Amino acid sequence: MLYYLFNYLEDLGIPGARLMDYITFRSGAALLLSLFIALVFGRKIIDRLQLMQVGEIIRDLGLEGQMQKKGTPTMGGVIIIISILVPCLLFGDLSSIYMMLMIVATLWLGTLGFMDDWLKMKRHNKDGMSGKFKIVGQVGLGLIVGLTMCLSPDIVMRENIETIDVENSETVISYKSEDVKSPQTTIPFVKNNNFDYAYLTGWMGKYAATGGWILFVIVTILAISATSNGANLTDGLDGLCTGVSAIIGVALAIMAYLGGNIIYSSYLNIMYIPGSSELVVFMAAFIGALIGFLWYNAFPAQVFMGDTGSLTIGGIIAVFAILIRKELLIPILCAIFFVEDLSVMIQVVYFKYTRKRTGTGKRIFKMTPLHHHFQKPGNSGIEALIQAPLRAVPESKIVTRFWIIAVFLAAVTFVTLKIR
Numbered sequence: 001m002l003y004y005l006f007n008y009l010e011d012l013g014i015p016g017a018r019l020m021d022y023i024t025f026r027s028g029a030a031l032l033l034s035l036f037i038a039l040v041f042g043r044k045i046i047d048r049l050q051l052m053q054v055g056e057i058i059r060d061l062g063l064e065g066q067m068q069k070k071g072t073p074t075m076g077g078v079i080i081i082i083s084i085l086v087p088c089l090l091f092g093d094l095s096s097i098y099m100m101l102m103i104v105a106t107l108w109l110g111t112l113g114f115m116d117d118w119l120k121m122k123r124h125n126k127d128g129m130s131g132k133f134k135i136v137g138q139v140g141l142g143l144i145v146g147l148t149m150c151l152s153p154d155i156v157m158r159e160n161i162e163t164i165d166v167e168n169s170e171t172v173i174s175y176k177s178e179d180v181k182s183p184q185t186t187i188p189f190v191k192n193n194n195f196d197y198a199y200l201t202g203w204m205g206k207y208a209a210t211g212g213w214i215l216f217v218i219v220t221i222l223a224i225s226a227t228s229n230g231a232n233l234t235d236g237l238d239g240l241c242t243g244v245s246a247i248i249g250v251a252l253a254i255m256a257y258l259g260g261n262i263i264y265s266s267y268l269n270i271m272y273i274p275g276s277s278e279l280v281v282f283m284a285a286f287i288g289a290l291i292g293f294l295w296y297n298a299f300p301a302q303v304f305m306g307d308t309g310s311l312t313i314g315g316i317i318a319v320f321a322i323l324i325r326k327e328l329l330i331p332i333l334c335a336i337f338f339v340e341d342l343s344v345m346i347q348v349v350y351f352k353y354t355r356k357r358t359g360t361g362k363r364i365f366k367m368t369p370l371h372h373h374f375q376k377p378g379n380s381g382i383e384a385l386i387q388a389p390l391r392a393v394p395e396s397k398i399v400t401r402f403w404i405i406a407v408f409l410a411a412v413t414f415v416t417l418k419i420r
Helices: 002-011 017-021 023-051 077-091 097-123 131-151 197-234 240-259 262-268 276-297 306-323 327-333 335-358 395-416
Strands: 160-165 170-175 184-186 194-196
Touching: 017 023, 023 077, 023 276, 077 097, 077 276, 077 306, 097 131, 097 276, 097 306, 131 197, 131 306, 170 262, 184 197, 184 327, 194 197, 197 240, 197 306, 197 327, 197 335, 240 262, 240 276, 240 306, 240 327, 240 395, 276 306, 306 327, 327 335, 327 395, 335 395
Parallel strands: none
Antiparallel strands: 160 170, 184 194
């Protein structure tokens, strides 16, 4: 809203009103405001949650310090959501289709997670919303995002073209003269890192382009579901999901800024996406909200984000990556989320398989999701194929090491764009 006010002041010739024209200024303002809201109003929301007796329900899994967390306020994801939306409404261009989609994704998954947390509190157990309803909600958001990208005339891209200047022996990067709608994305480790989904549906003849968009929508649904659930599983230790997501957010913000600027896009030989730089404002608010929330969520946590926060965070990351055409980089950038996902799936499949074969279910990890595996000492009576580490790792050390891994993965993600 301030964005439109400053535009009006600019038309009146008021000095300084042009500041709102700069993405960097609005992004910085959004980050600072979201951080302020999370720090100041976050405390008030935590106190309110305590008065409402909205405490986390803890199951005794035999982990060190686990039962001490009983009664800690949950549903703190509300702090994150408010801290994101207010700066975006004030400093964002609400006419941008990119900003609109991110706001819709935040509200959609925030509502889904809130309903799940509310049912847990109402039933006084860990059984919240049925997994089927969560999947339906995630698929619904995937359809909204995918179909909007397919049908909206405002979501376009401009393909980069690499040519060789024989006379000067140098590579020249140029762009096609017109913006086009295309189900293209970025793929790592190849010379021309633009990949068109329509390549896989060429057998459909004149319907190949339509088939490419259908495939894109399917990938969108899978990316949102997997990343959202992965963030949800990662939210098991104080500050773990918050810190990892903030690091991922910084990487995505840089990618959006570079991809939305034709000069930087040309220099790096990456896809140029007109108008996508507006997403930097949203991601700046996202980063500020997470850092502010981490103030209270760091070990020992004063508040948990609950599914209200974790489902929303994962969904925001996925939708953002899809909008800047980097969804195929998610497995690298968000590898921690997917490893947490895979650890649970592998454990369940192996347990059922061995129980069917031998009558006794066996485990690969001492406990899943994976971060809990490190909290359990080896040879502690749990039969698992992997017993290392033999000594339980303190919670704060596990979280810090996961943060370091997240930084490494973010760096690797950028490197993949130049290793061709």
